[in-house]
Amino acid sequence: xxxxxxxxxxxxxGSELVEKLRNTYGVDNILATDIRKIESDQGPFEVLDVxxxxxxxxxxxxxxxxxxxxxxxLLSATAEKNPVFAWNLNMGGLMNxxxxxxxxxxxxxxxxxxxxxxPSTPKDNTPQDTLQRPTTMYxxxxxxxxxxxxxxxxxxxxxxxxxxxxxLISYATPPGGGTTDYAVDIYYKAIEEGxxxxxxxxxxxxxxxxMPDALQAIxxxxxxxxxxxxxxxAFNISAMSFEPSQIAAEIKKHMPTFDMSYEVDPVRQAIxxxxxxxxxxxxxxxxxxxxxxxNLEKMTIDMLEKxxxxxxxxxxx
Numbered sequence: 001x002x003x004x005x006x007x008x009x010x011x012x013x014g015s016e017l018v019e020k021l022r023n024t025y026g027v028d029n030i031l032a033t034d035i036r037k038i039e040s041d042q043g044p045f046e047v048l049d050v051x052x053x054x055x056x057x058x059x060x061x062x063x064x065x066x067x068x069x070x071x072x073x074l075l076s077a078t079a080e081k082n083p084v085f086a087w088n089l090n091m092g093g094l095m096n097x098x099x100x101x102x103x104x105x106x107x108x109x110x111x112x113x114x115x116x117x118x119p120s121t122p123k124d125n126t127p128q129d130t131l132q133r134p135t136t137m138y139x140x141x142x143x144x145x146x147x148x149x150x151x152x153x154x155x156x157x158x159x160x161x162x163x164x165x166x167x168l169i170s171y172a173t174p175p176g177g178g179t180t181d182y183a184v185d186i187y188y189k190a191i192e193e194g195x196x197x198x199x200x201x202x203x204x205x206x207x208x209x210x211m212p213d214a215l216q217a218i219x220x221x222x223x224x225x226x227x228x229x230x231x232x233x234a235f236n237i238s239a240m241s242f243e244p245s246q247i248a249a250e251i252k253k254h255m256p257t258f259d260m261s262y263e264v265d266p267v268r269q270a271i272x273x274x275x276x277x278x279x280x281x282x283x284x285x286x287x288x289x290x291x292x293x294x295n296l297e298k299m300t301i302d303m304l305e306k307x308x309x310x311x312x313x314x315x316x317x
Contacts, residue, residue, distance in 0.1 A: 001107065001222055003029050005065040007050050007097060008072030010034040012173050013111070013165075013214065017071065018043070020215045031063045034072070050093030057100045067222070070097040070110040075178040076138040077268050083137035090141040091148075098152050098160075105158075109222055110149065112164045112234045114207055115179075116142035119274045126276040128236050128283040135274050149233040161221050162233040163284070166207030168214050169299060171307040179271045180206055183247060187303045190251050190258050191311055198244045199265035205277040207238040210294040210302070217290060224288035231283050239292030240299075241278035250300040 004021055008014045009032035018032045022043055033048035046059055050072045060068060072093050079086035094110060101108040117126060118134040132143050142164075149160040167180025174188065175181035182200045189196040200206075217237055248260040284290035294302070 001025060001067040003031075003063060003065050004067040004069060005031045005033065005060050005063055006069045006071060007033050007048060007056075007093070008070070009045070010036055010038065011071055011073075012075075012170070012178070013168065013211075014071040016170060016172050016211055017069070017215055017218065020219070021069075024219065031059065031065065033059065050096060051089065053096035053099060056096055057103060060100050060104055060106065065104065065106055067107040068097055068101050068109070069218070069222075070094060070108070073141070074138070076113075076115050076136060076271055077179055077181075079138040079141070080136060080267060080271070086137045087141065090138075091144060094145050094148060098148065098158070101160075102152060102156050102158050107159045107161075107222065108149070108152075109161050109218060110145060111218075112142045112146050112162050113138070114164055114166050114238075114275050114279060115139040115271070116146060116164060116234070117274070117276050117279075121276060123277045126236065126279040128231060128234075128280060136271055139274075146234040153232060159226060160233050161224075161229070163217055163221060163235045163237045164279070165214060166209050166238045166279070168209055168211055169303065170211035171303050171310055172211070179268045179275075180208065182244065183208055183242075186244075186247060186251070186260070187300075187307055188311075190255055191304070191308055194255070194257060195259045195261070196248070197261050197263045199263060199268055200244055200272055201264045201269055202245050202262060203243050204269070204272050205241050205243045206272060206275060207241050207279050208296075209237070209239040209292060210299040213239050213292040213294055216293075217284075220290065221284075221288055229287055231287065235284040235287070235290070236279045236281050237284050237290055237292075238279050238281055239294055240296050242296055247296065247300070250296055251304070254300070254304055 027043040152158040
């Protein structure tokens with residue numbers, strides 16, 4: 001990767017990914033794009049609606065990109081509120097991005113998700129290759145996206161790559177409409193209010209990962225030797241699996257008065273129940289050396305420390 005265009009650059013992952021890429025490859029070598037306009041002097045930025053394939057092609061061509069990282073998408077719970085819009089954005093945007101990558105011969109990355117699995121998928125130690133029959137529009141989009149990226153690799157030889165992200169936890173970006181976002185919101189509420197009401201039921205295990213590990217996984221996969229990649233577009237990756245009371249207990253080690261209750265959201269709970277408890281990341285480990293650095297304990301320490309500083313600064317400003 002030398003010159004990279006990123007779609008969805010203001011999203012949950014994109015905002016932090018752009019910063020990491022600029023620190024790694026140089027500020028002027030990363031073109032950040034999003035449908036929203038921002039006043040920024042951090043580096044190249046353009047407004048882009050990913051459903052506009054012509055404009056996407058023009059931007060990538062004029063920038064001289066050799067890589068596209070396509071992050072623009074509607075997340076799980078938000079997608080359920082407007083499934084038609086979710087399909088048009090998620091799949092239309094992906095098709096446009098793949099076509100631009102094919103036409104300009106770009107290396108290509110787009111993420112999948114544990115949402116690509118469904119209630120009939122094995123729950124524990126979920127295999128890399130297994131039954132995928134999701135019951136959400138987001139999940140349908142992700143399965144279709146995995147297949148579409150595989151198609152572009154086998155049909156056109158396009159260097160497509162991707163991972164199935166678990167829930168991602170970050171102090172830099174607030175919750176963004178995902179089912180796993182309770183694991184982000186709980187830290188915010190712990191610091192701001194000293195309590196949290198979980199919309200996910202006790203005992204509901206889901207795979208999670210701290211954002212620094214997720215960002216490093218993208219870079220590592222994109223830099224990996226192509227000849228060693230067997231699965232390419234949908235690598236299972238995970239750092240930890242926990243349920244709400246476990247993350248609450250970890251927070252209480254540092255904030256003894258923290259309290260958590262439950263008020264389950266039926267929509268998001270149904271989504272969570274359709275996903276695995278814990279997935280098997282062996283293929284990613286063997287094919288490109290995936291390794292997470294953060295577990296629940298280490299992540300909680302860092303989250304509370306960094307988020308406390310961030311929220312204090314926000315209040316002062």
